[in-house]
Every structure is written in structure tokens, then in C-alpha cells.
Amino acid sequence: MEIHREDPSVVRRYASHLADLPGEALTAVSQREGARILRLAPQGGVPIDVLDLSTLSTTGTFKDCVACVSTARAARGGHRVAAAQSSGNTANALAAYAPRAGLRLVALHPPASRGRVLPHLAHHPAVTFVEVDAPEDEIKRLLREATAAADVPALPPLRDQIDANSLRAHYLYDAMDALGDRWHWHVQALSSAYGPFGFYHGWQAATNGSHGSSAAPPRFLGVQQEAVAPYAEALGAAPAPDSRPMLEPTLFRRTLTPDLADRMRRLCRQTHGTVRRLPNDRYLHWEPRAIRLLEQVGIPLTRDPDGTPRERAGLYSLAGTLEAVTTGLIPEGQRVLVVYTGGSGPAADTYTPHHSVTADQAPALLKRLLTA
Ligand SMILES: Cc1ncc(COP(=O)(O)O)c(C=O)c1O
Numbered sequence: 001m002e003i004h005r006e007d008p009s010v011v012r013r014y015a016s017h018l019a020d021l022p023g024e025a026l027t028a029v030s031q032r033e034g035a036r037i038l039r040l041a042p043q044g045g046v047p048i049d050v051l052d053l054s055t056l057s058t059t060g061t062f063k064d065c066v067a068c069v070s071t072a073r074a075a076r077g078g079h080r081v082a083a084a085q086s087s088g089n090t091a092n093a094l095a096a097y098a099p100r101a102g103l104r105l106v107a108l109h110p111p112a113s114r115g116r117v118l119p120h121l122a123h124h125p126a127v128t129f130v131e132v133d134a135p136e137d138e139i140k141r142l143l144r145e146a147t148a149a150a151d152v153p154a155l156p157p158l159r160d161q162i163d164a165n166s167l168r169a170h171y172l173y174d175a176m177d178a179l180g181d182r183w184h185w186h187v188q189a190l191s192s193a194y195g196p197f198g199f200y201h202g203w204q205a206a207t208n209g210s211h212g213s214s215a216a217p218p219r220f221l222g223v224q225q226e227a228v229a230p231y232a233e234a235l236g237a238a239p240a241p242d243s244r245p246m247l248e249p250t251l252f253r254r255t256l257t258p259d260l261a262d263r264m265r266r267l268c269r270q271t272h273g274t275v276r277r278l279p280n281d282r283y284l285h286w287e288p289r290a291i292r293l294l295e296q297v298g299i300p301l302t303r304d305p306d307g308t309p310r311e312r313a314g315l316y317s318l319a320g321t322l323e324a325v326t327t328g329l330i331p332e333g334q335r336v337l338v339v340y341t342g343g344s345g346p347a348a349d350t351y352t353p354h355h356s357v358t359a360d361q362a363p364a365l366l367k368r369l370l371t372a
Contacts, residue, residue, distance in 0.1 A: 001297060003049070004175045007034035007056050011068050014170040017205065018163055021073055029072040029101045031058040033065045035168065037175055037337075038297040044325040045332035049183065051172070051339045052299055054314060059092045059118060060302070060345015061313075062165070062195060067093035069164040070156035071101035079103060081370060082155045085143045087191070087250045088116025089313075089342055091129065094155055095121035106369045108132050108139050108362075112249040115304070116311065119351040128369055129351075134359040136252055142359060146366035158194065165198020166205060172337070173206040176215075184334040186218040187324075189316035189341060190231055190275065191251045193264060196220060200267055218337065220273030221329070222264070223320030225251050229277035234261040235268060237277050247280055248312040250342075276329070278320050283312075286319035293318065299340065302347050314343035 006013055011033045015023040034056030040048040053062040071094065074082050083106045084094050091107035095118075098105035104126045109117065111133055122129045132139050147154045156164070176182055188196050203217050224232050227246040233239055234256060246252070256264075268274055291301050291309070302310040309315060317338050324330040357365055 001039050003037050003039050004179060005034070005036040005056075006171050007032075007036070009033045010035050010167050010171045011065050011164070014167040017167060017170055017202075018069065021069070021076065025072045025076050026068060029075070029097055030068050031064070031096065031100070033057050033068055035171055038299065040293050040297060043322060046325045046330055047335045048321060049335070049337050050294065050297070050299065050318070051168070051337055053168070054340055054342045054344040055299060058096050059089070059121065061089040061093065061342030063090045063093035063342075064096070065167060066090065066156050066161055066164040067097040070094070070160035071097040071103055073160060074153050074155060075101040075103055077153070079153055081106070081150075081152050083107070083143060083147050083152050083366075083370060084155050085109070085139050086113070087252045088113035089250060090156070092116070092118045092121055095124060095127045095129075099124055099126040106130065106366065108143055110134070110136065110139060110249075114351060114353065116250065117351040118346060118348045120348070122351055122354070129354050130362070130365065130369070131353040131356040132359060132362050133357070134362075137255060138359050142362045142366065146363060146370060149367065150370035152370050161194035162198040162201050165195050166202025169199050169202025169206045173203070181335060182215065183218045183337040185221055185330055185336040186339070187221040187223065187317045187321045187336060188339040189251060189313050189320070190222045190224050191253045193222065193231060193260065195339070195341065196222065196267065197263060200271065217271050220267055220271045221320065221324060222273070222275035223316050224275060224277050225283065225316060226277055226280045228252060228254055229275075230254055230256045231261070231264050231275040232277040234264060235275050240277065244280060247283060248316065250311060250313045251316065274329075276320060276324065278316065278323060282323050283316065283319050286322045287312075287315060289322065290315050290318040294340070300344055302344055309343060310347070311343050314340040317341070
């Protein structure tokens, strides 16, 4: 059952909280960045609500908020060209928003993300996607070097990720007031963890600022897939054997800067939270139930032609919650908010890359694309 909704845009509704970015700049770029809260059937005595950041947004993930803020800020800074690297969703979102902001976009992605790319966005005349056959760190390095040489911004910088994700804290704070409930836990699937960092940053602002009162933040539970769990390891989990397959290419960040690891340790200390690695067999055990629970409340999953979920990032937070209820990490009676970050976006045909290059070929191509 849907219990709360902000539609069409959390960004427009809470734009006044972004001090240096006038509301008009955001409104000019904003499309649909809505959110809603749905109440699931309780599981093991634990009431579970889902924050759906997928079905009411332009490209189907929470990255639309990020792209909206980031392209608006880049355009306001006088830029006309921007670049990005992404496992797919951020690139889709930027491709939807950059043309509206008057920006030309060059987006790099690894071959594993090809199935995530939405062809109708990637083929916009102001957008060029480049598939780079290289590991994540190498793609990041190529982007850093090419953008520095061409004096072009790499979107979204950390600040835009934090700002955009902070807006949902203001939304949740208002929803909490309206519903008369609070959540004891906030659960999200992690790659770089900018979503939760931004949310908790916004929570602090919401509770100290215009809302007047203060409220303890919900405990944070981060969920990582078995094969890629650097935050869980930074908090003490043993490394997984190399043989474990990656089930979700979107959740791909393998290496953390010391700053990110410290931020997560601090966040977990402050909220009495933790990050857990969800073994593949446990994820697959919960997947059918997670899909059923979401479909029961009207969140349809986007599937590939063979019936498998097109993307599992959003499902991971619900599967991780079901695991945490079963193991007793989340005790009976504690209310949980599961963040459904994506997974119900538009179904799309297969995308054929504009450019497919090796790491050696990338610098010359990027130079040409960024300076054209
Ligand atoms: C749908 C979805 N969920 C979760 C994540 C992880 O987000 P973060 O990088 O903020 O940890 C991503 C990142 O690309 C995503 O696209």
C-alpha cells in the first residue's frame, strides 16, 4: 500500500535547501524526480516500508536527482561540455538531463554495463557514449586525465552527489511527520555509498534546521554483494574468495579511498549502523520473495526477455533486510525503511555502443570528443 508520495519532483520541492543553486536553475532542468513510500506486509514481526526512488523518476533510478542537480550546477558554472564514467545508471540519468541543461555529454562505461544503457538516451545528438574495455580504476583514471587536459568537468562531483541525496532526507523528515512514524533502520545497497552519505548529511541539516526539532537518525544498514564488498571489509568482514561471481554490475566499486572508508566508519559509529556482505546464495534465496513483496504493493520489476531482473541493485537492499531480520540483526518490532534505488526503469532495446575502445585507444578519442 502506498502511504506517501512526492511527485513529480523531490528536487523541486526541496530545492531551497541547496544554498548556492537558485530554484529556477533546477526547475529549468528538472523532469521527474519523484518518490513514494509503500508499506509491505511485515516480515518476521518487522514492519517494512519501501522508499521507491525508481518508478516515479525519469530514467528509473535515484541518479536522476543527482543528474538534475549536477547538470544544473555545471551549466550555471558556464560549462557547455561535461564528461562522466558510470556503470550505466548515472550515465543514463546524465544523458537525460545534460541536453536540457545545454550541455554536451561524453560518458564512459565498462562492457559489463552495456545492458544497462538506455539507447534512446544514449543516441541523443548531444550525447556520446564510449565503451572502454578496462577495469573500473583504469576508466576512472582515463576520465580524470582527459577531463583535466580538456578543462571539462567530470560529473557528478562528490558535492553534487551529497547535495542531491540530502534532499531525500528533507522529504523523509516531512513524511515521518505526516505519518506519525519513525524508522529505526535505513537500508541501502552500496557501491560508492554517496546515496547514504548524502542522506545522512541531509538528515543532520533537516533536524538542525528549518524543521526545528531534533531526532536521532535511523541506524544505517548498508548491503553489498558478495563479490564486491569493500565497505564491509573496511568494517572488518573477511575478504570473499575470488571465485564468487558478481551478480550486479551496477554495484561495482572495489577500491575505496581512505576518506571514503573513514566516512563510512564514522557514519556507522554515529548511527550504530553496519555494512553487511550478502552471500550470493542468500541473495538468490531471497530474490523471489523480494520481487513478490514489491509487486504486491505495485512496484513492477523491469525484466530481461529471459525473465531475470534487468537490475538487482534495488532488490539487494530488500534481500539484505530479509536476511537481517532472519539473523536477528534487525529485531522484531523495529521499523525499517528499505531504499529501492532502481530496478523499475523503462524497458529498453539492446544498445549498440557509439564507440568501443581499449584503454590505449581511449585518450585520443576522448581528446577529440571533449574538444570538438
Ligand atoms: C540503482 C542503484 N542502486 C544503488 C547504487 C549504489 O549507489 P552508491 O554509489 O551511492 O552507493 C547505484 C549506483 O550506481 C545504482 O545505480
